[in-house]
Amino acid sequence: MTNTAKANARQAGPAVTFGLLAAWALHDVEELAMLPGWLRRNTPVLRERFPVVPEAVWRRAGSMEGREFAVAVGLVGAVVATVSAAGHATGGRSAVYQTALNGFGLHGLVHLAQAAAVRGYTPGAATSPVLVVPFTLWARGRLRRAGVLRPTRPRDVALGLGFAAATAVASHAVARRVLGGR
Known part of the structure; x- marks a missing residue:
């Protein structure tokens, strides 16, 4: 790492950059523990409540x-570790790190919207309001104070959501392939 990169990394701090990986890991522990059983128990009820969703x-x-x-969570973890390292190496300036950070926070809001839609708990909804959204807001504030985060534009929101969605879809496709599924 060059002296400039070291100075940049200190500017935003590892709590901001590698904090994304730590917050993601804690959040995904909830999802790993809850999602498979929750889906088995709730899919029949959700299918009846939301008939417009394709079969x-x-x-x-x-x-x-x-x-x-x-496996999909592990693959997403590799992506988050990579973007966190890129964020650290650039002092938080990495566009992909900032996009992933935005995507992480927005995906927390999606969890909350899902819970509201089903009028109850959905996996990820417990850690979203206490970890995902607060960490994202805190990290963005630190990046802003360090002078490395520009004001958010609608394009940034779209990129963040797109990054989160593409990462999730790709990780499941690879996981199915690795496990020999369709």
């Missing part, structure tokens, strides 16, 4: 194995 989505949700989800 293929319900079949996929009801048939997801814990192993597939665990």
Whole structure:
């Protein structure tokens, strides 16, 4: 690491950059523990409550194995570790780190919206209001004070959501492939 990169890394701090990885890991422990069983118990009720959702989505949700989800979470973890390291190496200036940070926070809001839609608990909803959203707001504030985060534009929101969605979809596709599924 060059002296400039070291100075930049100190500017935003490892709590901001590698904190993304730590916050993600804690959040995903909840999802790993809760999602497979929650889907098995709730898919039939959700299928009746939300009939406009395509049948293929319900079949996929009801048939997801814990192993597939665990492999997908591991793959997302590799992505988050990589973007956290990029954020650290650039003092928080990395565009991909900032996009992932935005995506993490926005995905926390999606969890809360899902819980509101089903009028109850959904996996990820417990840690989103106490960890995901607060960490994202704190980290963005630190980056802003360090002078490395520009004001948020609608494009940044779209990129963050797109990054989170693409990472999730790709991780599940790879997990199915690795485990020999369709």
